[in-house]
Amino acid sequence: MVEKDRVINNINYIFKKYSGKEELEAEINKLQSHILELELDVNTANKRYEKSAASEKRAVAAKQGAEEKLKAAEVKLRSLEHELEKCKKDVPGQLSFTRKDMFNKKQAHELLQSLSSIEYPAASLLTVHIAAGGKPENIQDYGKLVEELDSETLAMIGKVSSSTGLVLFYSPDHLVNELIVPPLPLKRSYWTKGNTFDTDSLLESIKENVSMSVLVAHAGESFVGYSFDSEEFDSFQVIKSSVKAKHAKGGFSQRRFERLRDEDIAHHIDKVKLSLKELLEEFEENIDYLFLAGDLQLAKEMTSDVPLDIEQVFSSSDIRIEKHYVQDILNQLLVYRRYRL
Structure with a gap:
């Protein structure tokens, strides 16, 4: 100990x-x-x-x-x-990722299939699952895991920001040293060691078609939508409001301008809350997740009245609303992030 x-x-x-x-x-x-x-x-x-x-x-x-x-x-x-x-x-020196990629479902499936095909004669391949909201040190037998991983890899795990958890694939010779951040929350933290990598849970999640409501929050223009199978939107709405741009000057005029801008934003929040409430009531029996993107602080205010039993997923994707490319919003939300150490 x-x-x-x-x-x-x-x-x-x-x-x-x-x-x-x-x-x-x-x-x-x-x-x-x-x-x-x-x-x-x-x-x-x-x-x-x-x-x-x-x-x-x-x-x-x-x-x-x-x-x-x-x-x-x-x-x-x-x-x-x-x-x-x-x-x-931005940890300096040797502590950096050699690659950062964004994969869709097909690309993620191909990568995981490649990882699952790797086999070592000795049972030395590590797969570490960290659940959404979890930390490496909370994993069972963390002390033994520390003995298996080098300090740089452990430090790099701490650099990745994820609201859905992550999976580490690690070989002691560093031939494989990759992190995968899935779009859907991981439910359990655990680690395994064997002749092959444990890719089953991620491969299963790729096959899963979940029902999801979506809120992309921006001051003045926001998006709410619903998809029954996460393949395309079955219902959506773009909510627009007149919100003043930020004031560049100082003094009393700036304070008055910012107060008016805050009032515009508050009005926009109320409009989005109403649209989101109607959407959630319409599809309340078939919602697995509520995805939040855009300005996350604004999104939290817009969802302050959402029932607690709807699981929320915070996306780090910088999503812009293009009414003629609505499908692209789903594509950006459901990406797999891959980091190679």
Whole structure:
């Protein structure tokens, strides 16, 4: 057990050393505390404004000053969070992917068939399944798995962002060292070691035709649709609203403009919520997944009223809405991402 903990700690040290993640996380924690203080200042300023008509000008100035400081801190926080994500993905030196590919079902099937044909005389081929929302360290017998994999491969697994899980195919001679991210969520985390790779679950998922509702969220133009068999849309709607572009200048005019823009976006969210609600009610008996794409923060607001029993899948695909190429939305959602180490 002591040896297992030492190996895991060494791996964590290597990843943090390469990524600079620790310093960024500390800075983000400081900023989040500062933002909390600024939010309290804003609340205090609001209360002063409400209570004292005589000191209205001072209250307004204090309120505006606190809001500007809060906005500046939030911008800095988003910038640091972006840098942290970049550090996770851009580990320097030898820790990089040699290939990144996007495969459709046919291409993914061909790749998996090729992997399944590989056979070693010794039972040394590893297949690691990590379920949606899971982490490598939560896999049963993780200590033994660490002994089978090199530290660089473990670090690279941590670089891949996936809401659906991933599968690692690994040979000790590094002839095969690939990660596959499927479009549909993996249900179970486990690993196997044998003469061949375990490709059965992914091959089965390729054959599976699921029913899916789709939301592609963008400010001003969003898409909702439904497919019974994930082959083509049986129903869809493009929802458009007039949303102002972002203001380039500063000052009071910018704040007023942004407030109007926020109102436009809120109106658009309400329109999309209504369309999505009608779609889900129409096909509620036949929905396996709700796919969300586009602006994911906006999509979360649009789905705040969606029943919890509908499993949501967050897609990282940058999908643009082209009414004459609606089928392409499904094609982009149902891709298999492949990373070769």
